[in-house]
Amino acid sequence: MDLSVEIAGLRLEHPVLNGSGTFDAIAARRAFGDALLDDFPFSAFVSKTITPEPRVGNPPPRIFETPSGMINSIGLPNKGLAGFCDQDLPALAELPVPLIVSVMGTSHEEFLRLVEGLAGRQEVAALELNISCPNVESGLIVGQRPSETLSLLRALRPATSKPMIAKLTPNVADPGAVARAAEEGGADAVSLVNTLEATALDPGSRRPWLGAGQGGLSGPAIRPFALAQVRQVAAAVSIPVIGMGGIESGADALGFLAVGASAVAVGTASFRDPMAGSRVRAELVAALAEAGSGPFPGPPAAVGESTST
Numbered sequence: 297m298d299l300s301v302e303i304a305g306l307r308l309e310h311p312v313l314n315g316s317g318t319f320d321a322i323a324a325r326r327a328f329g330d331a332l333l334d335d336f337p338f339s340a341f342v343s344k345t346i347t348p349e350p351r352v353g354n355p356p357p358r359i360f361e362t363p364s365g366m367i368n369s370i371g372l373p374n375k376g377l378a379g380f381c382d383q384d385l386p387a388l389a390e391l392p393v394p395l396i397v398s399v400m401g402t403s404h405e406e407f408l409r410l411v412e413g414l415a416g417r418q419e420v421a422a423l424e425l426n427i428s429c430p431n432v433e434s435g436l437i438v439g440q441r442p443s444e445t446l447s448l449l450r451a452l453r454p455a456t457s458k459p460m461i462a463k464l465t466p467n468v469a470d471p472g473a474v475a476r477a478a479e480e481g482g483a484d485a486v487s488l489v490n491t492l493e494a495t496a497l498d499p500g501s502r503r504p505w506l507g508a509g510q511g512g513l514s515g516p517a518i519r520p521f522a523l524a525q526v527r528q529v530a531a532a533v534s535i536p537v538i539g540m541g542g543i544e545s546g547a548d549a550l551g552f553l554a555v556g557a558s559a560v561a562v563g564t565a566s567f568r569d570p571m572a573g574s575r576v577r578a579e580l581v582a583a584l585a586e587a588g589s590g591p592f593p594g595p596p597a598a599v600g601e602s603t604s605t
């Protein structure tokens with residue numbers, strides 16, 4: 297069965313990617329050797345988000361397990377743009393799939409540095425803009441405001457001919473409006489959901505468990521919520537949607553495709569089983585064969601019906 301999809305101008309062999317920051321391909325290569333390259337779980341590899349300058353990340357603890365999910369407050373530890381290009385890019389370029397680099401800045405200028413710094417790197421197939429971040433100039437989370445999202449995309453679009461994917465935060469009332477703004481600003485695709493704002497308490501002290509006080513919830517606990525957001529966004533935009541949020545099986549992945557995603561990403565599941573992506577892909581093939589309706593189930597269902605929330 298031909299499972300190939302075209303996302304943001306990239307032809308991918310199948311529709312299963314990784315969620316940014318959930319699969320360390322360089323560590324996996326060390327652990328599994330070249331066997332990893334022979335059966336790479338994903339059709340494109342999305343890097344952990346990088347920032348212009350190196351960051352150490354948040355104080356520990358950084359992870360808290362919840363029923364059917366996990367909260368992380370990793371806090372963007374990374375080597376910075378120069379460190380990434382010098383130390384990680386050569387190894388990531390050896391992967392057998394297109395490389396999508398996730399970037400985050402706290403101002404247009406910082407985002408521009410990242411986009412311009414990667415624009416000429418032939419190892420990089422596309423950029424994912426992580427817009428779940430505050431803009432230090434306005435104090436607003438870029439991805440929570442359509443106007444902020446539009447002005448960022450408009451500032452970045454002329455800086456690169458590489459495809460740009462806007463990674464949306466789910467912590468908004470109307471993700472469709474933010475997605476439309478990204479599309480209007482020149483995004484080639486959107487991906488969602490990033491993690492949901494969440495906190496956890498130390499049961500003894502009843503003080504926040506995580507060093508940073510709060511973090512982002514992911515895993516199967518958020519799947520129905522993510523599915524609803526992907527459905528809304530797919531109905532709101534014409535550009536491709538990469539859906540994610542608690543996908544653990546081929547049936548889960550098929551659900552996201554059924555509500556209008558063109559591709560899906562496996563995230564938290566890879567922490568437990570680094571080969572979860574391969575299994576999801578194999579199960580998706582079987583599920584599609586059983587569904588018997590060609591590669592993908594069809595256009596997004598109409599939304600707009602009233603909800604109780």
Ligand code: RRO
Pocket residue numbers: 317345368369370371372373426428490491512513
């Ligand atoms: O590094 C993180 O703590 C982090 C990031 Br950049 C993100 O986009 N989403 C998330 O759950 N954690």
